[in-house]
Amino acid sequence: MHYIPNTEADRQEMLARVGVSAIETLFQDIPAEFRYPEYQLPPALSEMEILREMEALAERDDAVDRRPCFLGAGAYRHFVPSVVQALLQRGEFTTAYTPYQPEVSQGTLQSHFEYQSMLAALTGMDAAIVSHYDGATAVAEAVIMALKVAEDKRMRIVISPTLPSQYREVTRTYLEGLPVTVVGEATAPGQLNVLAELIDAETACVVTANPDFFGRLYSPADMQALADRIHAAGGLLVVSVDPISLGLFQPPGAYGADIVTGEGQSLGNALNFGGPYLGLFATRMRYVRKTAGRIVGETTDSEGRRGFTLTLSAREQHIRREKASSNICSNEALNALAAAIYLAVMGKQGLRQVAALCWHNAHYAAARLGAIDGYTVETDGTFFKEFVLRCPLPVAEINRRLLAKHGIIGGYDLGQVSPARAQDMLVCVTEMNPREEIDRLADALATIAAEGDGHA
């Protein structure tokens, strides 16, 4: 095994030093009848053989970089500058552990401190956590934190029906063992005032997304009104964001959010078939000691020089055990680094331009697609890069034809979250979809509508 440097001679020498004659002796505490069972495993492969096999497997997949793709719904195709991947592959970053020893981990620590700084700036909050597992668990952890912040043991939360369904499912799983009442999911989508009506004196928090799962963007004034309602009731406002949208639009910190979460995959991370992704989490300074997850702080060394270290660990499982704010340990640190490098590359002007390209391309697409006979844009009000297109046929059928005959990956079939919406397509358009792709999609959708039902 070429990963193991010990030679047979080394092993014999080492066994002699240990004072046993055979390696098997080292395993003597394992009950004999269970030792060395048979393993039904395929034979070992050489590097060349496994790479061939992996290439063959990967070839069976239809990678989204081969063709126009209008799929979003929580995982997004944004441009990743070459610099991000080149720097991220450095072994000093990838093969380091959690930076428990700050003197030999300043690279990870400073890059995470800078990430925290940029995420705080982006969201308009005071402080950010290095990471949660993804946008869904970030919401779940935010809810658990809100329950703890409310000192009067509140056990009720209001969740918007427009939070992605997987985020709501994960939050439910996380709350499984706790006596918490969840309301709001059955309300009509997009009605912040209806959500506000559900807030009472027992409510620990209200959770909503901006833009929401269906692409709709809520105005700062409407969001501020929701914030005022929950604050008057003594609870917190949790907002799940698309970080790219914050290149243009007001951050949740400007309209009263107490916790901002989000899926950070868009920031320099590949689609990776759903993971690893990046759970964004930022909050106000007054709540920071109630947060879960790693935080890096600035300090000085024994000679007074600036340096960075993990801090506020009195919240964490390795110190507080059953009294910790969460059990989280390993997180998505490398994905946070990718996001940091991405934000450093894009900077003040670049992120704004990416967001603007998304806006213009998506609105051009909505105008083009909504003008085709049989199709209407259902999204009511302002949207960012996603909108709902009502189709003349089931989306599953349209997508099948789009791929088979036109080589296009269509939008998300909302029938998968609600059977009543089988003709609603959630179309996602980013800076990766230039005019030519949008026009191709429009032509293809027109053709499909003209073919109608019968043509399979």
Added chain:
Amino acid sequence: MLEPLLHEISHPGRCAFSLPACDVPETPLPEEYLRDDLPLPELAEIDVVRHYTHLAQMNFAIDVGFYPLGSCTMKYNPKVNDVAARMPGFAHLHPLQPETCVQGAMTLMEALQALLGEIGGFPAVSLQPAAGAQGELTGLLMMRKYLHDRGERQRTVVLVPDSAHGTNPATTAMSGLRMLQVASDARGNVDLDALRDTVGAHSDELLGMMLTNPNTLGLFDEHLQEIIALIHDAGGLMYGDGANLNALLGVVKPGALGFDVMHFNLHKTFSTPHGGGGPGAGTVGACARLADYLPGPLVMEEAGVMRFRMPSHSIGRVKSFFGNFGVLVRAYVYIRMLGAEGLRAISANAVLNANYLQACLRDHYPIPHGDRLCMHEFVAQGIFAGAPQVHTLDIAKRLIDFGFHPPTIYFPLIVPEALMIEPTETESKETLDAFVAALERIAEEARTTPEVVTTAPHSTPLRRLDEVKAARTPVLKE
């Protein structure tokens, strides 16, 4: 050499990006929605490259040197795994593409479920959990739901040994369950009498036990079968914390020993890089009676086609989509290159390396359970008879000057001044000998020139960091 912060090298007007011009008619932006300022840095591409290259150079990592961090299994991370994970057919797949378009990825997932099931001795495996701690939460929620479905709602007590990782008690609290701690005995095992008493006093309320085996002392519990029988006889379930599975690869199947649920840390045992704190993967295996409670979706083969299916009594999702797929690809490649023989070679060399280090250090450092053979790791103590002012922290920092990453320190909590050392199988005898020589030298320094040890490290760009100050007056952003 210290590196300035991004905002300190930012210069108005610089840019490191290159984007296409807008080629569609522009749509006016809604004024009342727009932000005033976007306080991000402005840098040239070369600024970004040099900044992060300098930062990388300030990191210790496996690629740099020996990293004997106990319980973290910091073994070499093969580069071929990264190459496979970056193949476009894996890296550029959208998780919501139709199943027919992602059969390669799903085939890999199905195969990995089966491989891990075989290695762990479990009939079913869910790849969804993102980390070990999330695997623990998954396991406890499964155990809770299974017992609830049998009408045993009063079972809320989870036993956790005092040697356990902090995640075990934290997970218990997060699951809305009550943790009772069980003491260890003089040989480092779970104290069987104490366990019997606790189980006896709480048998009606017992949900189960979380056990790391080998435990954090690096010892395989000598009474494992009695422990499992005690828990099962009381109607409880056995959770296996797989953090230390590297010691058992190819030697024993935890499922066969009677563990009902167990998480695998793919970023430890199966050598996916830890990335400075993640991503990992906390894949969970379950015995037959708990299989239907796994989080989903799982990948199932139906008539030659791979399908995503939710187990019938699933606790639900613990994460968006299907788990940390990029990590799964790496673990799959690793296992396929090893085969059964390779797996056995890993545990053999990991355990031999640990025992060799223990034997070499026995004369220089107290090793509370040094009379036993250890598994993949062991715990020494940073205590010197003639040098009371030198502590484990000092030894750890001094090791840095000799080019080594310190071991895990002050854990497990039951050993004062603990130095928890896990060499892994990917280190050579020469590396281990050099590490022993450094620790011998530090022991000597502790007696002759203790101030050299207590003021270490001396070779790093920064000296010891003031962690108290950082926590007392938090500065969390630029």
